[in-house]
Amino acid sequence: xSERDVLESLRENARYSTADIARMTDLEESEVEAVIxxxxxxxxxxxxxxxxxxxxxxxxxxxxxxxxxxxxxxETGYGDIAERLVQFPxxxxxxxxxxxxxxxxxxxxxxIREVSQFISEKxxxxxxxxxxxxxxxxxxxxxxxxxxxxxxxDDRLSYSP
Amino acid sequence: xxxxxxxxxxxxxxxxxxxFFEIAEERDDVISLGVxxxxxxxxxxxxxxxxxxxxxxxxxxxxxxxxxELREAIADYAADRFDxxxxxxxxxxxxxxxxEAVDLAFRALVDPGDTVAIAQPSYISYEPGVVFAGxxxxxxxxxxxxxxxxxxxxxxAxxxxEADLLVLCYPNNPTGxxxxxxxxxxxxxxxxxxxxxxxxxxxxxxxxxxxxxSDTSSGGTHTSIxxxxxxxxxxxxxxxxxKAHAMTGLRLGYxxxxxxxxxxxxxxxxxxxxxxxxxxxxxxxxxxxxCDDEVKKMVDQYDRRRRFVLSRFxxxxxxxxxxxxxxxxxPEVPEGWTAEEFAEAILREQGVAVVPGDVFGDGGExxxxxxxxxxxxxxxxxxxxxxxxxxxxx
Numbered sequence: 094x095s096e097r098d099v100l101e102s103l104r105e106n107a108r109y110s111t112a113d114i115a116r117m118t119d120l121e122e123s124e125v126e127a128v129i130x131x132x133x134x135x136x137x138x139x140x141x142x143x144x145x146x147x148x149x150x151x152x153x154x155x156x157x158x159x160x161x162x163x164x165x166x167x168e169t170g171y172g173d174i175a176e177r178l179v180q181f182p183x184x185x186x187x188x189x190x191x192x193x194x195x196x197x198x199x200x201x202x203x204x205i206r207e208v209s210q211f212i213s214e215k216x217x218x219x220x221x222x223x224x225x226x227x228x229x230x231x232x233x234x235x236x237x238x239x240x241x242x243x244x245x246x247d248d249r250l251s252y253s254p
Numbered sequence: 255x256x257x258x259x260x261x262x263x264x265x266x267x268x269x270x271x272x273x274f275f276e277i278a279e280e281r282d283d284v285i286s287l288g289v290x291x292x293x294x295x296x297x298x299x300x301x302x303x304x305x306x307x308x309x310x311x312x313x314x315x316x317x318x319x320x321x322x323e324l325r326e327a328i329a330d331y332a333a334d335r336f337d338x339x340x341x342x343x344x345x346x347x348x349x350x351x352x353x354e355a356v357d358l359a360f361r362a363l364v365d366p367g368d369t370v371a372i373a374q375p376s377y378i379s380y381e382p383g384v385v386f387a388g389x390x391x392x393x394x395x396x397x398x399x400x401x402x403x404x405x406x407x408x409x410x411a412x413x414x415x416e417a418d419l420l421v422l423c424y425p426n427n428p429t430g431x432x433x434x435x436x437x438x439x440x441x442x443x444x445x446x447x448x449x450x451x452x453x454x455x456x457x458x459x460x461x462x463x464x465x466x467x468s469d470t471s472s473g474g475t476h477t478s479i480x481x482x483x484x485x486x487x488x489x490x491x492x493x494x495x496x497k498a499h500a501m502t503g504l505r506l507g508y509x510x511x512x513x514x515x516x517x518x519x520x521x522x523x524x525x526x527x528x529x530x531x532x533x534x535x536x537x538x539x540x541x542x543x544x545c546d547d548e549v550k551k552m553v554d555q556y557d558r559r560r561r562f563v564l565s566r567f568x569x570x571x572x573x574x575x576x577x578x579x580x581x582x583x584x585p586e587v588p589e590g591w592t593a594e595e596f597a598e599a600i601l602r603e604q605g606v607a608v609v610p611g612d613v614f615g616d617g618g619e620x621x622x623x624x625x626x627x628x629x630x631x632x633x634x635x636x637x638x639x640x641x642x643x644x645x646x647x648x
Contacts, residue, residue: 098558101554101558102558106630109630113562113630113634115565116561116562116565116566117558117559117561117562117630118558118561119561119565245295247293249286249289249291249293250275250289251275251278251284251286251288251289251607252271252274252275252278252286252288252289252607252609253288253289253290253291254269254271254290254377254378254379254427
């Protein structure tokens with residue numbers, strides 16, 4: 094279970110030091126380092142990123158959720174289409190989903206024009222793609238499990254029995 | 255003229271931590287490890303159920319003993335989780351916090367002159383509760399070398415064989431101690447032998463992290479003394495939603511006991527409280543029905559913090575016993591300090607609030623109650639400040 098405990102700690106905050114994770118899991122620091130190396134080598138942990146609230150920054154960041162419908166044939170499966178789409182740096186997430194459309198694609202760019210051009214010039218022309226529906230993100234309230242509100246003050250009394 | 259207060263009230267001093275409150279008010283950078291309640295909010299599903307009940311206008315009294323649906327859910331939960339079998343009609347009463355249930359039990363069971371043995375250090379309300387009910391308190395100090403578990407030896411040394419009632423709180427506030435089944439057995443035997451009624455406050459039951467050296471993943475299971483042979487008929491179990499379900503302000507608890515005891519408690523409850531808050535009862539019902547995963551997440555979180563805090567205290571050279579329950583640990587203050595002096599000094603100089611252990615009765619002197627119901631960042635900062643405080647004095 095130690096692997097799972099380390100993973101949970103990293104998922105909570107990837108910037109916890111290995112010393113702190115060791116304290117939380119009752120492992121030695123060297124063991125924590127070894128577990129993290131294993132998780133990375135096995136491809137369980139694919140990376141570490143900051144969760145950013147773009148509304149707090151001056152420079153605009155345009156993000157969109159794009160629904161994609163595709164047509165498959167004998168030679169082309171979902172994986173083949175996905176393999177092409179993930180190559181674009183504009184694509185930040187791509188998932189095959191159930192329901193009315195096939196892929197749920199997240200796209201990022203510096204402006205609406207840039208994102209729109211990317212969809213119309215790079216994505217829509219892919220022969221297997223039959224339809225795209227683009228939803229621009231207007232406000233984000235929660236990202237990666239983190240609420241982006243102003244945060245609640247701890248209103249507990251400083252002492253209670 | 256002044257209105258004369260009752261002797262009973264005069265016999266109970268005001269809470270010992272009030273002075274600390276005032277000192278804490280003077281600083282704006284205080285990190286509080288003095289808090290006896292979760293830092294999490296009530297699971298959203300439970301809050302949502304409370305809101306929905308208000309929207310539907312469900313704001314009348316409920317049955318004195320609580321909504322039947324809720325008592326049924328409590329009965330199922332207690333049976334599944336802790337092997338406690340109680341009849342929802344006769345043996346369960348829902349109260350305004352477990353505190354009300356404890357008070358009802360004292361008033362229902364204690365006659366003037368009766369002796370109530372209290373395992374200490376313990377939650378601060380038992381002693382005043384006994385005094386308000388007209389009983390005599392017999393403190394039974396537990397010891398650090400026993401990991402603050404209650405033993406027959408300490409019961410005998412305190413003269414508890416002559417007592418009428420015995421109050422236990424495990425997992426314990428303030429020490430974080432737990433009692434395993436094998437620890438409870440001799441205490442149960444003592445209670446049977448000397449015909450003691452046991453009041454067992456199990457409000458922290460869900461927050462049991464390790465039993466018998468289980469591995470690093472959390473998930474120890476609490477044992478209730480009422481499940482031991484011959485104990486059900488002489489035990490009142492208290493539990494509630496404040497701690498595990500993070501519902502302190504909603505004020506909802508309950509007691510499980512034989513029918514005549516619950517009946518007697520209900521006789522007082524119906525004249526004083528009438529029924530526990532209705533909105534909170536809806537929240538509690540939802541909490542039992544759908545919030546197990548969230549409880550588990552909170553418990554895992556507390557467990558990680560517990561390990562962190564215990565490790566840090568040891569690293570900075572403060573002795574601390576391996577607390578395995580609730581959300582407290584109970585480190586020793588360095589030599590040359592009383593608990594109160596040390597707690598005041600770290601509050602004034604470093605802005606770290608902890609509760610001196612002597613507030614919790616005999617056996618608490620020389621210790622601090624440190625709550626880890628606070629985020630890891632704050633815990634790290636607070637422990638760093640205590641470390642700096644100790645280094646300045648080296």
